Amino acid sequence: MSLRMSSLNQTPLHDWHAAQGGRMVDFAGWSMPVQYQSIVAEHQATRTAAGLFDVSHMGRLRFEGADAAGFLDRLVTRRVMGQPAGRVRYALVTNDDGGILDDVLVYHLTGGAGGSYYVMVVNAGNRTKIVDWIKPRLAGAAELYFTDATHDWAMIALQGPRALQIAQPLVEERLDALKYYQARETRIAGHGGIVSRTGYTGEDGCELIVGSGVVVLICEALLSAGATPAGLGARDTLRLEAAMPLYGHELSETINPYQAGLAFAVDLDGRQFPGRDALAKLKDDPNQPRRVGLELSGKRVPREGFGITSAGRTVGQVTSGTFSPTLDRPIAMGYIEPASAAPGTQVEVDVRGRPEPARIVELPFYRRSH
Secondary structure, three states, X not given: OOHHHHOOEEOOOHHHHHHOOOEEEEEOOEEEEEEOXXXXXXXXXXXXXXXXXXXXXXXXXXXXXXXXXXXXXXXXXXXXXXXXXXXXXXXXXXXXXXOEEEEEEEEEEEOOOOOEEEEEEXXXXXXXXXXXXXXXXXXXXXXXXXXXXXXHXXXXXXXXXXXXXXXXXXXXXXXHXXXXXXXXXXXXXXXXXXXXXXXXXXXXXXXXXXXXXXHHHHHHHHHHOOOEEOOHHHHHHHHHHOOXXXXXXXXXXXXXXXXXXXXXXXXXXXXXXXXXXXXXXXXXXXXXXXXEEEEEOOOOOOOOOOEEEEOOEEEEEEEXXXXXXXXXXEEEEEEEOHHHOOOOOEEEEEEOOEEEEEEEEOOOOOOOOO
């Protein structure tokens, strides 16, 4: 192993990935599996049965105390005050200009003793930035206990049409009674943990937060029941088909929620949070570039940074692209001038100096039918 790889953060499943044949890469400072055997095979296993992903590199920040809800309500774009226990909300952390610092999940959970607390799941590459954003603001909350629990627990995602069936024997909570974007403390393989009906693939499934000492045994049990280990490569093709934005591609500090198509994740009325006033002005601006989907008619794959042109003029830029295993064609997301953003509009993508015909399409590219 190189000195660089040995200096990376490792999840509790690091050695297990190697035993499964995982090809490890540097991802946001973590040694993570990009694939095991085949990205396409792992993608298709997730679409048809169940894919098992290690997401322990995602940041997990815990907030508890009487001021926890109010603190988070003043931090993120989505309303946290009044969020029912057991609910998970997708939200954004924005800067003073309304640009996106990160997209996050906010869990409101009830502990075994009956007290409530919140967990914010943040992107691995943004964890340090978000922690640094939070710390100066803690002084304004007298009864708040903040912990970065990222290294204290493991987190895995089981995704696909058979995911709940495969996970159920290990989870005390009835998974079919858990609605989408709900979470519970429960027993998992006889140990305390958290289960949520969430994911990043466009499929049904669950994510499990469990102790680092038991996660290998849990993964072995899930594989024995029919799950397929899947890496970052399949996670990316799956999320792109489902048109889920990825930070550093569709989301950044220079992109605001409205142009990203995330208006549902912004609650402006009666609230104050960083960027709130800027977003109120941007909300109805018709001149912003918009996130769109593109389907290409050839086989050449568009990649991040490739130009989108119309009548010989650059009108936008690709942010993510891949060859879709499900649709059997190249797809991409990008930002484009509003005049060219309507579904059905014909454009071209400059793929390494050669224009490739493309069409603007409705998002998502893929929507599960089961």
